[in-house]
Amino acid sequence: MDDSNKIPTNHELVDALIDDFKATCDIKPREEAENANKSESSLPKDFSDFPDKCPCDDEDSERSKEEKPKADDYIDEEELKAKEELYSEDDLQRLKSEAEQLKATGNQQFKNQEFRESAFTYTSALRICPLAFAKDRSILYANRAAAKIKLELTESAIEDCSKAIELEPNYVKALLRRAQLYENSEKLDEALADYKRVVELDPSHTESINACHRLPIEINERNEKLKTEMLGKLKDLGNVILRPFGLSTNNFQMVQDPNTGGYSISFKQN
Numbered sequence: 001m002d003d004s005n006k007i008p009t010n011h012e013l014v015d016a017l018i019d020d021f022k023a024t025c026d027i028k029p030r031e032e033a034e035n036a037n038k039s040e041s042s043l044p045k046d047f048s049d050f051p052d053k054c055p056c057d058d059e060d061s062e063r064s065k066e067e068k069p070k071a072d073d074y075i076d077e078e079e080l081k082a083k084e085e086l087y088s089e090d091d092l093q094r095l096k097s098e099a100e101q102l103k104a105t106g107n108q109q110f111k112n113q114e115f116r117e118s119a120f121t122y123t124s125a126l127r128i129c130p131l132a133f134a135k136d137r138s139i140l141y142a143n144r145a146a147a148k149i150k151l152e153l154t155e156s157a158i159e160d161c162s163k164a165i166e167l168e169p170n171y172v173k174a175l176l177r178r179a180q181l182y183e184n185s186e187k188l189d190e191a192l193a194d195y196k197r198v199v200e201l202d203p204s205h206t207e208s209i210n211a212c213h214r215l216p217i218e219i220n221e222r223n224e225k226l227k228t229e230m231l232g233k234l235k236d237l238g239n240v241i242l243r244p245f246g247l248s249t250n251n252f253q254m255v256q257d258p259n260t261g262g263y264s265i266s267f268k269q270n
Contacts, residue, residue, distance in 0.1 A: 072120070073119070073123050077131060080127075080130070080131055084131060087130070095130055096133050099125040099128050100136070102122070102128075103121075105121050106119075106121035106147075110147055110150075113150075118143075119144055119147035119148060119151065122141075123144065125140050126140050135167070138163075138167035139164070142160070142164040142173060144160050145164065149181070154181055157181055165178065170201055172198055172201050175194050175198050176198050176207070182194060183211070183215070188215055191211070191215060192212065195212050196208075196212055199212060
């Protein structure tokens with residue numbers, strides 16, 4: 001018997017609906033997903049990648065974390081704090097002076113467009129400048145952020161600006177620098193917050209004032225665009241669910257109540 005003209009049962013329609021829904025959402029059956037997770041979390045494919053490591057050995061795991069190489073710009077503040085507890089006041093002042101000399105060198109390197117070298121010099125200064133001198137360290141972080149911007153290290157520059165602001169919350173230059181970085185990274189809400197803070201500290205700051213007028217409009221346009229895209233995707237998913245029943249999202253109409261702002265949904269037969 002030819003099954004091509006067979007009318008599907010309700011059970012078959014539901015099964016087809018579920019299959020379509022899974023295909024759309026890329027959902028795996030539970031058993032298949034569990035098996036996949038087991039296979040992915042088991043032993044590595046190539047033991048040569050982990051010759052000295054047992055996956056269940058916590059001690060080895062901790063050792064591997066300790067041996068993980070630090071970033072070139074890493075500042076170990078815990079180590080600095082421990083050392084400073086042993087320093088005299090003269091030692092602290094001497095280290096502050098050495099850090100200031102390194103900062104001056106870094107500034108000159110920056111002026112000479114030696115941005116990578118200046119970033120390393122600022123890092124060296126941060127590694128010896130005592131934690132007690134928060135303002136000096138804040139300036140060093142902000143200067144290093146400026147060098148990283150020139151090197152197009154955006155995320156790292158944002159981190160340095162944030163550290164500078166943490167040490168000096170009213171540091172206008174660091175706030176402005178981070179606001180610009182956020183805006184260029186399309187993090188408009190964060191950028192607007194920083195621009196507003198700059199205006200609070202400097203009511204005559206023209207760039208920040210303009211940004212406070214411009215960004216809310218851009219944020220609203222972005223949100224409307226995202227909402228439209230989301231509704232489009234939900235409509236596509238809804239059509240997948242309704243298709244086996246001979247329906248589509250066009251059969252449903254959303255009407256907004258002008259008094260409450262809420263929505264009601266009405267069914268419209270084709």
